Amino acid sequence: MSNRDLLSTLVLARGTLDRAAQFRADQAWQGARRADPTSMVMWVCEAASPMHLSDTSAELILSSANEVDAELTFLGLDADDIAYFAAHVDDHQDARVDPNALWKNLRATGALLSDRDAGIMVTAVAIDNWMRTHRHCPRCGGATRISNAGWSRVCLTDGSDHFPRTDPAVIVLVTDGEDRALLGRQAVWQEGFFSTLAGFVESGESSEAALRREVFEESGVTISTDPADIVYLGSQPWPFPCSLMLGYHAKAIDPTINVDGSEIVEAMWISRAELLAACEKGEVRLPPSISIARKLIERWYGGVLPEAFSRA
Ligand SMILES: [Zn+2]
Known part of the structure; x- marks a missing residue:
């Protein structure tokens, strides 16, 4: 793993x-x-x-x-x-x-x-x-000027420095006892578009806690609390507009699905053979190869999947 x-x-x-x-x-x-x-x-x-x-x-x-x-x-x-x-x-x-x-x-x-x-x-x-x-100072609302060759803004009123924001988000491929993957469909996506679950890390929260919370909130699935069952795999900047995606693999201890119906409207446990068949029939479309979600799915699948399986 x-x-x-x-x-x-x-x-x-x-x-x-x-x-x-x-x-x-x-x-x-x-x-x-x-x-x-x-x-x-x-x-x-x-x-x-x-x-x-x-x-x-x-x-x-x-x-x-x-x-x-x-x-x-x-x-x-x-x-x-x-x-x-x-x-x-x-x-x-x-x-x-x-x-x-x-x-x-x-x-x-x-x-x-x-x-x-x-x-x-x-x-x-x-x-x-x-x-x-971020053209205005978050402290006083005053105008700011660019400093540090573009890498900070300084408030013209109170002199405070402000630096580029990066928002950490967790993204996770969860497996169950049969090594099936948990994929979900966001409410804003077309029928058939599926991906791994993801969400922003909240203030005061570790990435591992965020991962367990997001998966439970969105899908109802409970992630193991054993540190050995949550493995960090790598990260990728995602400037849409300013996220850093932290990629994980995690194991479920209660695989019961109960989607939140607002953010995620559909979720499923899917085997490798079922995923391949669904993609070949066009019933499931995967995230693009540029995304860490696609790499997490391919890592679990055991190889690169055809570009034709990507959503348009
Ligand atoms: Zn200010």
Whole structure:
């Protein structure tokens, strides 16, 4: 149960840059790198970026930093000491790229991007989502300004610092005594869409407690309290808008299903053979390969499942 093989290929957990956080507050260094024509800028607008796209690959369209006049976040350095930044724009037309460039989001193209591009886009989108929703000081409501090369905001009234938010969420593949998997359908999903159960960690709660609470609330299933029966497998950033998904495998001690009817409207215990048959008949559709849920299901199943089994 501790095998993490399939969770080592999490699409949005890739990245090749050194974040080089020691240079964020160094304004002379930041200024020099922004003026350096070898420094590269990626563009982000409403969670999308311009890219070259084919059926099998996607590549971000980058600009030279010295040609960009926009709010920048420093993303890090590559192995050749090239600096990368994200430029935040409110309109595609404000980006200095071909006006006909395709703007795509991570859900559509995350799996097609290189390790470097996936890493910088996930970070840029997460920071952009935070910037747009935290323009005012949570203490006094005053205006804030961007600081630390994009990595904090400072209140202009009381000087307090505020940092990008990441909301931890647990996601778990639960098995019963027959090694069947527990899958559920959210109320907002179409008929036939199933996934593992998930939920946010609440204030003052451990991730393991959140996992037991969420599974019980949503499905009625009780998870074992034995630490050996709750195994952490890996995590993936999920910037929609700012989550970190913590992946687990857990065992049920009471498999009785009683869905909450609001968040989860349908849940089932399913064997590997039943899952395969249901997917082949089109009766069940699985989460996309970009998600940690898909990797948890494939890890339990014992291999990669066809892309045709994914929901559209
Ligand atoms: Zn303030």
